Amino acid sequence: MNSIENELFEEFKYVDNICRDMYNAEKGVTTYIEQMEMTPQAVSSRIPQWENDYKQLKHIRWVRNQLAHETGYVECTEADVNWLKVFHGRLLQGQDPLTLANAISTRTQTNNKATYNQPPSDYYPYNYPEKDRNNNLWLWIVLLIVGLAVVGLAALGLLFLLFRFLG
DSSP states (O other): OOHHHHHHHHHHHHHHHHHHHHHTOSSHHHHHHHHHHHSOHHHHTTSTTHHHHHHHHHHHHHHHHHHHHTOSOOOOOHHHHHHHHHHHHHHHHTOSHHHHHHHHHHHHHHHHHHHHTSOOTTSSGGGSOHHHHHHHHHHHHHHHHHHHHHHHHHHHHHHHHHHHHHO
16 A cells, blocks of 8 residues: 555544444444435435435445455545544534534424424513403403492491381
8 A cells, every 4th residue: 555545544543443432333333324315305405415426435435345356456545534534623613514414303303393382472461462361451440349339238238228127
């Protein structure tokens, strides 16, 4: 192996270990690629570099496997190594495709929960429109007057009975 191939091989090990830790899996980069394949297109389409990253990861994994198993000449370029280093940095910074996809999915789920779990706007009595509040006020006033009238009549009845028995 030449120096570029060695550099790619070493960098791949770092990235593979990070991916193993992320997914608690035996095959780090392979699991990462599988997770990308299982990500809904509605999410992946919102990440600008998704398709390029997916193709590059598959290519880099293929080059690494060819180098590891020495199955003939494999063209490993400095551009491959540089891309893998940049991807490694993005993994560490949380700017890789799957971390971004997870953030999008989490935001979407949070927004959906907020939308679906809110009670209707007329659920609470204090959310009634102003007109309904005024109607309720008049209802309470009428009930108060009727209540006072009933209490007054009851008091008059008691006074009448009291004067009748005393006088």
